[in-house]
Amino acid sequence: MNTSVHASPSVQTGLTSATAAMAAVADPADVPRPLQPSGPCSPWWGLPLLRDMRADYLGFVTRLHQQHGDLTRMRLGYEDAWDLMHPDLVREALITHADQLIRWERGMEVFEQVFGQSVLVTEGATWQRQRRMLMPAFTPKRVAGYAQLMTDAARRALDAAVPAGQGRALVPVDALWTDVAMDVILRTLFSESAQADARDAAWATQTLSEAAFREMFMPFTLPDWLPLPGKADKRRALRALKGLVQRHIDARQSEAPVADGASGKPERSDLLHMLLALRDESTGETLSPQEVLDQCLVTFQAGHETSATTLLWWTTLMAQHPEAAERARAEVDAVLQGGVPGPEHLAQLPWLGATLKEALRLYPPIAALMNRRTTAPITLGGVAVPQGALLRITPWVLHRDARWFAQPEQFQPERFLDGAPPIPKGAWIPFGLGPRVCIGQHFAMLG
Numbered sequence: 001m002n003t004s005v006h007a008s009p010s011v012q013t014g015l016t017s018a019t020a021a022m023a024a025v026a027d028p029a030d031v032p033r034p035l036q037p038s039g040p041c042s043p044w045w046g047l048p049l050l051r052d053m054r055a056d057y058l059g060f061v062t063r064l065h066q067q068h069g070d071l072t073r074m075r076l077g078y079e080d081a082w083d084l085m086h087p088d089l090v091r092e093a094l095i096t097h098a099d100q101l102i103r104w105e106r107g108m109e110v111f112e113q114v115f116g117q118s119v120l121v122t123e124g125a126t127w128q129r130q131r132r133m134l135m136p137a138f139t140p141k142r143v144a145g146y147a148q149l150m151t152d153a154a155r156r157a158l159d160a161a162v163p164a165g166q167g168r169a170l171v172p173v174d175a176l177w178t179d180v181a182m183d184v185i186l187r188t189l190f191s192e193s194a195q196a197d198a199r200d201a202a203w204a205t206q207t208l209s210e211a212a213f214r215e216m217f218m219p220f221t222l223p224d225w226l227p228l229p230g231k232a233d234k235r236r237a238l239r240a241l242k243g244l245v246q247r248h249i250d251a252r253q254s255e256a257p258v259a260d261g262a263s264g265k266p267e268r269s270d271l272l273h274m275l276l277a278l279r280d281e282s283t284g285e286t287l288s289p290q291e292v293l294d295q296c297l298v299t300f301q302a303g304h305e306t307s308a309t310t311l312l313w314w315t316t317l318m319a320q321h322p323e324a325a326e327r328a329r330a331e332v333d334a335v336l337q338g339g340v341p342g343p344e345h346l347a348q349l350p351w352l353g354a355t356l357k358e359a360l361r362l363y364p365p366i367a368a369l370m371n372r373r374t375t376a377p378i379t380l381g382g383v384a385v386p387q388g389a390l391l392r393i394t395p396w397v398l399h400r401d402a403r404w405f406a407q408p409e410q411f412q413p414e415r416f417l418d419g420a421p422p423i424p425k426g427a428w429i430p431f432g433l434g435p436r437v438c439i440g441q442h443f444a445m446l447g
Contacts, residue, residue, distance in 0.1 A: 039083075040067070042074070045075060050077065054217045057369070058396050064083060080390060081392060084392070085397055089380050094372070094393075100376045101372040102375055115298050116290060118291070134278070137271060139442070143442045147342050150184050151342075157176055157179050161176055180311070181308035188270060188443075189248070189296060190252075203237070204238075204240045208237050208238065208241070216369065245293055272292075299440075303444075307444060318355065321411050350417055357428075364396060364399055372390075374391065404428075405423075
Protein backbone atom coordinates (compact mmCIF):
# COMPACT_ATOMS: atom_id res chain seq x y z
CA MET A 1 0.00 0.00 0.00
CA ASN A 2 1.31 3.40 -0.88
CA THR A 3 1.78 6.61 0.98
CA SER A 4 -0.85 8.60 -0.72
CA VAL A 5 -4.16 10.39 -0.54
CA HIS A 6 -6.89 8.31 -2.09
CA ALA A 7 -9.23 9.90 -4.60
CA SER A 8 -11.72 11.06 -2.00
CA PRO A 9 -14.43 13.60 -2.85
CA SER A 10 -12.05 16.36 -1.74
CA VAL A 11 -9.44 15.30 -4.28
CA GLN A 12 -12.01 14.53 -6.97
CA THR A 13 -13.22 18.15 -6.92
CA GLY A 14 -9.99 18.99 -8.73
CA LEU A 15 -10.54 16.52 -11.56
CA THR A 16 -12.59 18.80 -13.78
CA SER A 17 -10.22 21.75 -13.51
CA ALA A 18 -7.20 19.50 -14.02
CA THR A 19 -8.76 18.12 -17.20
CA ALA A 20 -9.48 21.65 -18.38
CA ALA A 21 -5.86 22.60 -17.78
CA MET A 22 -4.71 19.66 -19.88
CA ALA A 23 -6.96 20.73 -22.74
CA ALA A 24 -6.03 24.41 -22.50
CA VAL A 25 -2.37 24.00 -23.42
CA ALA A 26 -0.47 22.37 -26.23
CA ASP A 27 -0.37 18.62 -26.56
CA PRO A 28 2.36 17.32 -24.18
CA ALA A 29 3.98 15.50 -27.07
CA ASP A 30 4.58 18.87 -28.76
CA VAL A 31 6.20 20.57 -25.78
CA PRO A 32 10.03 20.48 -25.61
CA ARG A 33 11.17 18.91 -22.35
CA PRO A 34 14.87 19.39 -21.70
CA LEU A 35 15.80 17.50 -18.57
CA GLN A 36 16.75 20.49 -16.46
CA PRO A 37 14.88 21.07 -13.22
CA SER A 38 12.85 24.27 -13.30
CA GLY A 39 9.79 25.47 -11.51
CA PRO A 40 7.61 28.45 -10.64
CA CYS A 41 9.08 31.32 -8.69
CA SER A 42 7.05 32.52 -5.75
CA PRO A 43 7.59 35.04 -2.96
CA TRP A 44 7.14 34.29 0.70
CA TRP A 45 8.91 30.91 0.56
CA GLY A 46 6.33 29.48 -1.82
CA LEU A 47 3.33 29.95 0.46
CA PRO A 48 1.13 31.19 -2.43
CA LEU A 49 1.98 27.95 -4.25
CA LEU A 50 0.86 25.93 -1.25
CA ARG A 51 -2.40 27.87 -1.27
CA ASP A 52 -2.93 27.06 -4.96
CA MET A 53 -2.12 23.38 -4.37
CA ARG A 54 -4.60 23.10 -1.56
CA ALA A 55 -7.33 24.69 -3.69
CA ASP A 56 -6.77 22.39 -6.70
CA TYR A 57 -3.83 20.03 -6.38
CA LEU A 58 -4.35 18.05 -9.58
CA GLY A 59 -4.89 21.17 -11.64
CA PHE A 60 -1.79 22.76 -10.13
CA VAL A 61 0.47 19.79 -10.94
CA THR A 62 -1.01 19.49 -14.42
CA ARG A 63 -0.15 23.12 -15.16
CA LEU A 64 3.28 22.64 -13.58
CA HIS A 65 4.01 19.79 -15.99
CA GLN A 66 2.85 21.74 -19.01
CA GLN A 67 4.85 24.84 -18.14
CA HIS A 68 8.06 23.36 -16.69
CA GLY A 69 8.50 19.85 -18.09
CA ASP A 70 9.28 16.42 -16.67
CA LEU A 71 11.48 17.40 -13.73
CA THR A 72 10.58 20.42 -11.65
CA ARG A 73 11.99 21.94 -8.49
CA MET A 74 10.56 24.59 -6.19
CA ARG A 75 10.80 25.91 -2.67
CA LEU A 76 7.72 25.24 -0.54
CA GLY A 77 8.33 26.66 2.90
CA TYR A 78 11.29 24.69 4.20
CA GLU A 79 10.84 21.95 1.59
CA ASP A 80 13.04 21.38 -1.47
CA ALA A 81 10.26 19.85 -3.60
CA TRP A 82 10.88 17.94 -6.84
CA ASP A 83 8.10 16.67 -9.14
CA LEU A 84 8.83 13.63 -11.31
CA MET A 85 6.62 13.59 -14.41
CA HIS A 86 8.31 10.98 -16.63
CA PRO A 87 8.03 7.18 -16.27
CA ASP A 88 11.81 6.74 -16.42
CA LEU A 89 12.32 9.21 -13.58
CA VAL A 90 9.62 7.53 -11.52
CA ARG A 91 11.18 4.10 -12.01
CA GLU A 92 14.65 5.40 -11.28
CA ALA A 93 13.43 6.89 -8.01
CA LEU A 94 11.09 4.15 -6.76
CA ILE A 95 13.09 1.13 -7.94
CA THR A 96 16.74 2.05 -8.47
CA HIS A 97 16.94 4.33 -5.43
CA ALA A 98 14.31 2.62 -3.27
CA ASP A 99 16.81 2.09 -0.44
CA GLN A 100 17.55 5.82 -0.31
CA LEU A 101 13.92 6.85 0.08
CA ILE A 102 11.41 6.98 2.91
CA ARG A 103 7.78 8.07 2.84
CA TRP A 104 6.91 11.71 3.41
CA GLU A 105 6.98 12.27 7.19
CA ARG A 106 3.98 14.58 7.29
CA GLY A 107 1.85 12.04 5.49
CA MET A 108 2.92 9.36 7.93
CA GLU A 109 2.05 11.56 10.90
CA VAL A 110 -1.48 11.97 9.55
CA PHE A 111 -1.93 8.29 8.67
CA GLU A 112 -0.48 7.04 11.94
CA GLN A 113 -3.40 8.56 13.84
CA VAL A 114 -5.67 6.04 12.14
CA PHE A 115 -3.44 3.15 11.11
CA GLY A 116 -0.98 3.08 14.01
CA GLN A 117 2.24 1.21 13.27
CA SER A 118 0.86 -0.71 10.30
CA VAL A 119 2.55 -1.73 7.07
CA LEU A 120 1.35 1.54 5.53
CA VAL A 121 3.23 3.65 8.08
CA THR A 122 6.33 1.79 9.25
CA GLU A 123 9.82 2.03 7.76
CA GLY A 124 13.05 0.06 7.77
CA ALA A 125 13.31 -3.31 9.50
CA THR A 126 9.83 -3.05 11.04
CA TRP A 127 8.23 -2.52 7.63
CA GLN A 128 10.28 -5.33 6.07
CA ARG A 129 9.16 -7.72 8.81
CA GLN A 130 5.50 -6.75 8.48
CA ARG A 131 5.54 -6.90 4.70
CA ARG A 132 7.24 -10.31 4.77
CA MET A 133 4.68 -11.67 7.22
CA LEU A 134 1.65 -10.21 5.41
CA MET A 135 2.54 -11.25 1.87
CA PRO A 136 1.13 -14.81 2.22
CA ALA A 137 -2.30 -13.34 2.99
CA PHE A 138 -2.34 -11.39 -0.30
CA THR A 139 -0.86 -13.79 -2.85
CA PRO A 140 -2.95 -14.32 -6.02
CA LYS A 141 -3.81 -17.85 -4.88
CA ARG A 142 -4.94 -16.68 -1.46
CA VAL A 143 -6.90 -13.75 -2.85
CA ALA A 144 -8.66 -16.10 -5.26
CA GLY A 145 -10.23 -17.73 -2.22
CA TYR A 146 -12.09 -14.49 -1.52
CA ALA A 147 -13.84 -14.53 -4.90
CA GLN A 148 -16.98 -16.19 -3.57
CA LEU A 149 -17.23 -13.59 -0.81
CA MET A 150 -17.06 -10.83 -3.41
CA THR A 151 -19.67 -12.50 -5.59
CA ASP A 152 -22.01 -12.93 -2.63
CA ALA A 153 -21.62 -9.28 -1.66
CA ALA A 154 -22.37 -8.04 -5.17
CA ARG A 155 -25.37 -10.35 -5.57
CA ARG A 156 -26.78 -9.28 -2.22
CA ALA A 157 -26.43 -5.58 -3.07
CA LEU A 158 -27.97 -5.94 -6.52
CA ASP A 159 -30.83 -8.08 -5.23
CA ALA A 160 -31.61 -5.38 -2.70
CA ALA A 161 -31.37 -2.62 -5.32
CA VAL A 162 -33.50 -4.26 -8.01
CA PRO A 163 -37.04 -5.24 -6.92
CA ALA A 164 -37.97 -8.87 -7.40
CA GLY A 165 -39.36 -9.57 -10.86
CA GLN A 166 -37.83 -6.44 -12.42
CA GLY A 167 -34.88 -6.60 -14.75
CA ARG A 168 -33.58 -3.14 -13.95
CA ALA A 169 -33.90 -0.25 -11.54
CA LEU A 170 -32.54 3.25 -11.03
CA VAL A 171 -30.19 3.27 -8.05
CA PRO A 172 -27.60 5.74 -6.68
CA VAL A 173 -24.42 3.99 -7.77
CA ASP A 174 -22.20 5.78 -5.25
CA ALA A 175 -24.22 4.28 -2.39
CA LEU A 176 -24.42 0.92 -4.19
CA TRP A 177 -20.67 0.52 -4.60
CA THR A 178 -19.95 1.91 -1.15
CA ASP A 179 -22.18 -0.81 0.29
CA VAL A 180 -20.70 -3.53 -1.91
CA ALA A 181 -17.10 -2.58 -1.12
CA MET A 182 -17.77 -2.45 2.62
CA ASP A 183 -19.63 -5.76 2.52
CA VAL A 184 -16.62 -7.34 0.78
CA ILE A 185 -14.22 -5.92 3.37
CA LEU A 186 -16.30 -7.16 6.30
CA ARG A 187 -16.75 -10.62 4.82
CA THR A 188 -13.07 -10.88 3.86
CA LEU A 189 -11.89 -9.74 7.28
CA PHE A 190 -14.40 -11.43 9.54
CA SER A 191 -16.39 -13.95 7.45
CA GLU A 192 -19.57 -12.03 8.24
CA SER A 193 -21.23 -8.74 7.50
CA ALA A 194 -23.95 -6.88 9.37
CA GLN A 195 -25.84 -3.92 7.97
CA ALA A 196 -25.15 -1.82 11.08
CA ASP A 197 -21.42 -2.60 10.90
CA ALA A 198 -21.28 -1.74 7.21
CA ARG A 199 -23.11 1.55 7.67
CA ASP A 200 -20.96 2.67 10.62
CA ALA A 201 -17.70 1.58 9.00
CA ALA A 202 -18.52 3.31 5.70
CA TRP A 203 -19.28 6.57 7.48
CA ALA A 204 -16.13 6.30 9.61
CA THR A 205 -13.79 5.58 6.70
CA GLN A 206 -15.20 8.46 4.66
CA THR A 207 -14.95 10.87 7.59
CA LEU A 208 -11.35 9.88 8.35
CA SER A 209 -10.35 10.19 4.70
CA GLU A 210 -11.72 13.73 4.49
CA ALA A 211 -9.97 14.65 7.75
CA ALA A 212 -6.66 13.25 6.46
CA PHE A 213 -6.86 15.30 3.26
CA ARG A 214 -7.50 18.49 5.21
CA GLU A 215 -4.64 17.87 7.62
CA MET A 216 -2.17 16.80 4.93
CA PHE A 217 -1.69 20.42 3.85
CA MET A 218 -1.19 21.72 7.38
CA PRO A 219 2.31 21.93 8.91
CA PHE A 220 1.11 20.04 11.99
CA THR A 221 -2.06 18.45 13.32
CA LEU A 222 -3.92 20.30 16.02
CA PRO A 223 -5.12 18.15 18.94
CA ASP A 224 -8.36 16.33 18.20
CA TRP A 225 -9.91 17.49 21.48
CA LEU A 226 -10.04 21.10 20.30
CA PRO A 227 -13.55 22.38 19.43
CA LEU A 228 -12.70 22.92 15.75
CA PRO A 229 -14.75 22.03 12.65
CA GLY A 230 -14.50 18.33 11.86
CA LYS A 231 -12.71 17.35 15.07
CA ALA A 232 -15.77 15.89 16.79
CA ASP A 233 -16.64 13.79 13.74
CA LYS A 234 -13.03 12.60 13.49
CA ARG A 235 -13.05 11.48 17.14
CA ARG A 236 -16.34 9.61 16.69
CA ALA A 237 -15.11 7.99 13.48
CA LEU A 238 -11.91 6.74 15.13
CA ARG A 239 -13.84 5.32 18.07
CA ALA A 240 -16.38 3.65 15.79
CA LEU A 241 -13.85 1.99 13.49
CA LYS A 242 -11.43 0.88 16.18
CA GLY A 243 -14.30 -0.35 18.34
CA LEU A 244 -15.78 -2.40 15.51
CA VAL A 245 -12.44 -4.06 14.69
CA GLN A 246 -11.53 -4.70 18.32
CA ARG A 247 -14.92 -6.27 18.98
CA HIS A 248 -14.33 -8.81 16.22
CA ILE A 249 -10.78 -9.51 17.39
CA ASP A 250 -11.95 -10.05 20.99
CA ALA A 251 -14.74 -12.36 19.85
CA ARG A 252 -12.34 -14.41 17.72
CA GLN A 253 -9.78 -14.74 20.48
CA SER A 254 -12.46 -15.81 22.97
CA GLU A 255 -13.46 -18.77 20.82
CA ALA A 256 -12.50 -22.09 22.34
CA PRO A 257 -9.45 -23.62 20.66
CA VAL A 258 -10.19 -26.56 18.40
CA ALA A 259 -8.29 -29.75 19.12
CA ASP A 260 -7.01 -31.65 16.11
CA GLY A 261 -9.41 -29.79 13.83
CA ALA A 262 -12.39 -31.85 15.01
CA SER A 263 -14.90 -29.07 15.72
CA GLY A 264 -17.44 -29.95 13.08
CA LYS A 265 -17.11 -26.38 11.72
CA PRO A 266 -15.06 -25.53 8.66
CA GLU A 267 -11.76 -23.89 9.43
CA ARG A 268 -11.91 -20.15 9.10
CA SER A 269 -10.17 -18.71 6.08
CA ASP A 270 -10.80 -15.00 6.53
CA LEU A 271 -8.12 -12.33 6.78
CA LEU A 272 -8.40 -11.96 10.56
CA HIS A 273 -7.70 -15.68 10.94
CA MET A 274 -4.65 -15.26 8.73
CA LEU A 275 -3.39 -12.26 10.71
CA LEU A 276 -3.75 -14.07 14.03
CA ALA A 277 -1.99 -17.15 12.65
CA LEU A 278 0.92 -15.42 10.91
CA ARG A 279 4.44 -16.34 11.98
CA ASP A 280 7.71 -14.75 10.95
CA GLU A 281 9.58 -17.56 9.19
CA SER A 282 12.93 -16.36 10.48
CA THR A 283 11.99 -15.83 14.15
CA GLY A 284 8.65 -17.55 14.70
CA GLU A 285 7.32 -14.25 16.01
CA THR A 286 3.62 -13.40 15.65
CA LEU A 287 2.01 -10.04 15.03
CA SER A 288 1.38 -8.20 18.28
CA PRO A 289 -2.27 -7.48 19.28
CA GLN A 290 -1.74 -3.85 18.31
CA GLU A 291 -0.33 -4.84 14.93
CA VAL A 292 -3.33 -7.07 14.24
CA LEU A 293 -5.65 -4.16 15.03
CA ASP A 294 -3.64 -1.75 12.90
CA GLN A 295 -3.52 -4.08 9.88
CA CYS A 296 -7.30 -4.56 10.05
CA LEU A 297 -7.74 -0.78 10.11
CA VAL A 298 -5.53 -0.44 7.03
CA THR A 299 -7.70 -2.99 5.22
CA PHE A 300 -10.82 -0.97 6.03
CA GLN A 301 -9.50 2.41 5.02
CA ALA A 302 -7.26 1.52 2.07
CA GLY A 303 -9.33 -1.37 0.74
CA HIS A 304 -12.78 0.15 1.00
CA GLU A 305 -12.56 3.67 -0.35
CA THR A 306 -10.21 2.89 -3.22
CA SER A 307 -12.43 0.01 -4.38
CA ALA A 308 -15.67 1.97 -4.07
CA THR A 309 -14.18 4.98 -5.88
CA THR A 310 -12.81 2.86 -8.72
CA LEU A 311 -16.12 1.04 -9.19
CA LEU A 312 -17.99 4.34 -9.20
CA TRP A 313 -15.79 5.79 -11.94
CA TRP A 314 -15.88 2.52 -13.90
CA THR A 315 -19.69 2.49 -13.77
CA THR A 316 -19.82 6.12 -14.86
CA LEU A 317 -17.52 5.50 -17.81
CA MET A 318 -19.42 2.41 -18.90
CA ALA A 319 -22.70 4.35 -18.74
CA GLN A 320 -21.15 7.07 -20.88
CA HIS A 321 -19.90 4.50 -23.41
CA PRO A 322 -22.77 2.03 -23.99
CA GLU A 323 -20.94 0.29 -26.82
CA ALA A 324 -18.11 -0.65 -24.44
CA ALA A 325 -20.63 -1.80 -21.84
CA GLU A 326 -22.48 -3.94 -24.37
CA ARG A 327 -19.22 -5.55 -25.49
CA ALA A 328 -18.34 -6.33 -21.88
CA ARG A 329 -21.81 -7.79 -21.26
CA ALA A 330 -21.56 -10.01 -24.31
CA GLU A 331 -18.12 -11.21 -23.28
CA VAL A 332 -19.32 -12.09 -19.77
CA ASP A 333 -22.40 -13.91 -21.12
CA ALA A 334 -20.31 -15.93 -23.56
CA VAL A 335 -17.77 -16.98 -20.93
CA LEU A 336 -20.00 -17.58 -17.90
CA GLN A 337 -23.10 -18.84 -19.72
CA GLY A 338 -25.19 -18.06 -16.68
CA GLY A 339 -22.68 -19.47 -14.20
CA VAL A 340 -21.04 -17.85 -11.18
CA PRO A 341 -17.92 -15.77 -11.91
CA GLY A 342 -14.66 -16.85 -10.34
CA PRO A 343 -10.94 -16.08 -10.53
CA GLU A 344 -10.51 -18.76 -13.19
CA HIS A 345 -12.55 -16.60 -15.57
CA LEU A 346 -10.37 -13.49 -15.39
CA ALA A 347 -8.07 -14.51 -18.24
CA GLN A 348 -11.12 -15.22 -20.39
CA LEU A 349 -12.53 -11.70 -19.95
CA PRO A 350 -9.89 -9.46 -21.57
CA TRP A 351 -12.28 -6.70 -22.60
CA LEU A 352 -13.87 -6.44 -19.17
CA GLY A 353 -10.41 -6.28 -17.61
CA ALA A 354 -9.34 -3.63 -20.11
CA THR A 355 -12.32 -1.41 -19.22
CA LEU A 356 -11.32 -1.56 -15.56
CA LYS A 357 -7.67 -0.78 -16.30
CA GLU A 358 -8.71 2.18 -18.45
CA ALA A 359 -10.90 3.45 -15.63
CA LEU A 360 -7.90 3.17 -13.30
CA ARG A 361 -5.87 5.14 -15.83
CA LEU A 362 -8.35 7.99 -16.13
CA TYR A 363 -9.27 8.10 -12.46
CA PRO A 364 -6.53 6.43 -10.39
CA PRO A 365 -7.60 5.87 -6.78
CA ILE A 366 -4.13 7.08 -5.78
CA ALA A 367 -4.30 10.24 -7.84
CA ALA A 368 -1.70 12.36 -6.08
CA LEU A 369 0.70 12.82 -3.19
CA MET A 370 2.80 9.69 -3.69
CA ASN A 371 5.70 11.38 -1.90
CA ARG A 372 9.17 10.24 -0.86
CA ARG A 373 12.08 11.80 1.06
CA THR A 374 15.70 11.22 -0.03
CA THR A 375 17.89 9.97 2.81
CA ALA A 376 21.07 10.32 0.73
CA PRO A 377 22.12 12.19 -2.42
CA ILE A 378 20.86 10.49 -5.60
CA THR A 379 20.73 11.22 -9.32
CA LEU A 380 17.59 11.25 -11.47
CA GLY A 381 18.04 11.45 -15.22
CA GLY A 382 21.61 12.53 -14.64
CA VAL A 383 20.54 15.41 -12.37
CA ALA A 384 21.92 15.51 -8.83
CA VAL A 385 19.19 15.47 -6.17
CA PRO A 386 20.37 16.33 -2.65
CA GLN A 387 19.69 14.47 0.58
CA GLY A 388 16.49 15.64 2.23
CA ALA A 389 14.68 16.50 -1.02
CA LEU A 390 10.95 15.80 -1.25
CA LEU A 391 10.09 13.79 -4.38
CA ARG A 392 6.49 14.04 -5.54
CA ILE A 393 4.85 11.65 -8.00
CA THR A 394 1.36 12.28 -9.39
CA PRO A 395 -0.17 9.28 -11.22
CA TRP A 396 -2.93 11.56 -12.56
CA VAL A 397 -0.36 13.42 -14.69
CA LEU A 398 1.51 10.29 -15.80
CA HIS A 399 -1.74 8.59 -16.83
CA ARG A 400 -2.85 11.55 -18.98
CA ASP A 401 0.38 12.20 -20.86
CA ALA A 402 -0.21 12.05 -24.63
CA ARG A 403 3.28 10.66 -25.19
CA TRP A 404 2.22 7.38 -23.60
CA PHE A 405 -1.56 7.44 -24.16
CA ALA A 406 -2.86 8.81 -27.45
CA GLN A 407 -5.93 10.99 -26.93
CA PRO A 408 -5.43 10.68 -23.19
CA GLU A 409 -8.76 12.25 -22.19
CA GLN A 410 -10.73 9.60 -24.07
CA PHE A 411 -11.95 6.28 -22.68
CA GLN A 412 -10.23 3.69 -24.87
CA PRO A 413 -10.01 0.26 -23.19
CA GLU A 414 -8.33 -1.23 -26.26
CA ARG A 415 -5.08 0.33 -24.98
CA PHE A 416 -4.87 -2.61 -22.57
CA LEU A 417 -5.65 -5.45 -25.00
CA ASP A 418 -3.06 -7.81 -26.40
CA GLY A 419 -1.59 -6.38 -29.59
CA ALA A 420 -1.94 -2.75 -28.52
CA PRO A 421 1.20 -0.55 -28.50
CA PRO A 422 3.16 -1.29 -25.34
CA ILE A 423 2.74 1.11 -22.43
CA PRO A 424 6.08 2.26 -21.00
CA LYS A 425 6.84 0.84 -17.59
CA GLY A 426 6.07 3.46 -14.98
CA ALA A 427 3.45 5.26 -17.10
CA TRP A 428 0.50 3.34 -15.56
CA ILE A 429 0.90 2.98 -11.80
CA PRO A 430 -2.54 2.82 -10.12
CA PHE A 431 -1.06 0.61 -7.38
CA GLY A 432 2.30 2.34 -7.06
CA LEU A 433 5.68 0.95 -8.03
CA GLY A 434 8.73 -0.64 -6.48
CA PRO A 435 9.01 -2.33 -3.08
CA ARG A 436 6.13 -0.22 -1.75
CA VAL A 437 3.70 -1.35 -4.44
CA CYS A 438 0.22 -1.90 -2.98
CA ILE A 439 0.16 -5.24 -1.19
CA GLY A 440 -3.54 -5.59 -2.00
CA GLN A 441 -3.35 -5.05 -5.76
CA HIS A 442 -4.45 -8.62 -6.61
CA PHE A 443 -7.37 -8.22 -4.21
CA ALA A 444 -8.35 -4.94 -5.90
CA MET A 445 -8.27 -6.35 -9.45
CA LEU A 446 -10.23 -9.45 -8.50
CA GLY A 447 -12.89 -7.30 -6.81
